Amino acid sequence: MIYSFDDAKAAERRETQYFEMFGNRGIFHKGWTAVTKHATPWVLVGRKTVALDDDVWELYDTSKDWSQADDLAKQMPEKLHELQRLWLIEATRYNVLPIDDRTAEKFNPDTAGRPVLIKGNTQLLFGGMGRLSENCVLNIKNKSHSVTAEIEVPEAGAEGVIISQGTNIGGWSLYAKNGRLKYCYNVAGVNYYYVEAARALPASEHQVRMEFAYAGGGLGKSGHVTLYVDGEKVGEGAIPMTQAFVFSADDGCDVGQDSGAPVSQDYGPQHNAFNGSKGCSSPSARRPSARTTTSRRRMPSASRWHDSNRKGAWHD
Numbered sequence: 001m002i003y004s005f006d007d008a009k010a011a012e013r014r015e016t017q018y019f020e021m022f023g024n025r026g027i028f029h030k031g032w033t034a035v036t037k038h039a040t041p042w043v044l045v046g047r048k049t050v051a052l053d054d055d056v057w058e059l060y061d062t063s064k065d066w067s068q069a070d071d072l073a074k075q076m077p078e079k080l081h082e083l084q085r086l087w088l089i090e091a092t093r094y095n096v097l098p099i100d101d102r103t104a105e106k107f108n109p110d111t112a113g114r115p116v117l118i119k120g121n122t123q124l125l126f127g128g129m130g131r132l133s134e135n136c137v138l139n140i141k142n143k144s145h146s147v148t149a150e151i152e153v154p155e156a157g158a159e160g161v162i163i164s165q166g167t168n169i170g171g172w173s174l175y176a177k178n179g180r181l182k183y184c185y186n187v188a189g190v191n192y193y194y195v196e197a198a199r200a201l202p203a204s205e206h207q208v209r210m211e212f213a214y215a216g217g218g219l220g221k222s223g224h225v226t227l228y229v230d231g232e233k234v235g236e237g238a239i240p241m242t243q244a245f246v247f248s249a250d251d252g253c254d255v256g257q258d259s260g261a262p263v264s265q266d267y268g269p270q271h272n273a274f275n276g277s278k279g280c281s282s283p284s285a286r287r288p289s290a291r292t293t294t295s296r297r298r299m300p301s302a303s304r305w306h307d308s309n310r311k312g313a314w315h316d
Contacts, residue, residue: 018090023052023101027087031063034073034083038101052099057084107245108219109139122284125163130254134246137165137253138283140212142219142244146284147174148209151201152277158201160274161258161267162208163283166247168261174210175258176201176274177266181227183210184264185239192265195225195237206230212239220244 004010012030019026023038036055039047059073059080073080091097105111116135123138138145149162158176165171169189175182179200185193201208209228215221220242227235251260257273258264 016086016090018087018094018096020091020096020099022103023049023055023099025055025087025091027083027090028062029083029086031061032079032083033060033062033068034058034080034087035060035068039103041103043103047103049101052101059083104245108141110142111219122282124282125253125255127256130252130257130259132253134165134248134252140283141242142214142221144212144214144223146209146211148207148282148284149174150205150207151274152205153201153203154276155203156275157203158274158276160276161254161256161272162274163253163255164258164263165253166243166263167251168263169248170243171247171251171263173258173263174208175264175267175272181208181229181234182264182266183225183227184266185225185242186263187241187243191241193237193239194264194266195227195235195239197227197229197234199234201229214242 003013015030017028019028019035022041024036024041025038026033026035034057036057038052038055039049057073057080058068058071059076060068060070061072062068100106102112106114109116116139118136118138121138125132125137147163151158151162153176157179158181159179161173161175164173164175166173166186168186171186173184173186175184177196181197181201183195187193206229211226211228213224213226215223222241223239225237225239226233248260254260258267258269260269262269262272
């Protein structure tokens with residue numbers, strides 16, 4: 001735009017600009033604008049849309065009608081057709097096509113067909129790792145999964161977060177409360193579901209695991225959680241619903257603590273770190289399951305995830 005600072009009457013050098021978002025389209029060319037509204041972007045669930053070819057276009061001469069108050073589409077159908085054709089040319093040139101007008105589904109890489117940073121079915125996280133965004137860890141939503149961790153419980157008893165993901169508006173956490181292994185699933189900060197072990201963890205080294213059996217049948221459905229200590233079942237319970245798409249845009253996954261707004265109501269935003277020694281923790285996910293496993297390493301903490309879209313994924 002520097003050229004216009006030197007000459008206020010200089011002709012436009014950029015004559016054409018296309019637009020597309022959620023199926024809403026527009027084109028500007030030499031003062032003319034053609035636009036069509038396909039859907040309201042912030043309506044994510046329950047919206048009704050028509051076929052893209054049935055969208056109604058509007059036409060404006062913005063050199064005279066900059067506020068776009070006078071729709072000329074019916075008066076000048078040939079001009080509208082010219083701009084619609086130009087939109088298709090620009091959309092083809094810049095890889096806009098094919099148009100995907102889904103909204104909520106696009107938040108989930110599994111349904112959107114979007115590649116993720118983590119490949120494979122398992123992930124190993126180590127102590128000190130934290131604030132990992134959702135795109136940096138396995139996606140365990142809408143599928144069965146498990147989380148396994150190696151811990152050493154002190155004589156005073158276990159307390160604090162072993163691994164967590166998300167925030168106070170959605171997520172999950174595996175932690176110890178009053179000496180017992182406990183799991184919390186937080187749905188949108190509205191519904192909190194808890195599963196707790198029947199007995200306290202004795203002072204010693206242990207392998208703890210949470211297995212989440214997803215019910216299937218769609219997105220955000222229910223599941224069943226089972227807690228294990230050294231391979232022995234110590235607790236189980238139902239999770240009536242889950243969060244289908246995003247836990248948080250900024251709070252991530254933490255090993256050995258919950259560094260952001262707390263997932264569970266059992267602890268606060270500070271001083272929630274696990275009070276014993278942690279080995280490594282490993283999440284793993286398979287369709288329909290996800291899991292975290294750990295290895296015995298004397299370090300602050302670690303988590304491994306496993307994610308599989310194939311039936312019959314391995315177990316610890």
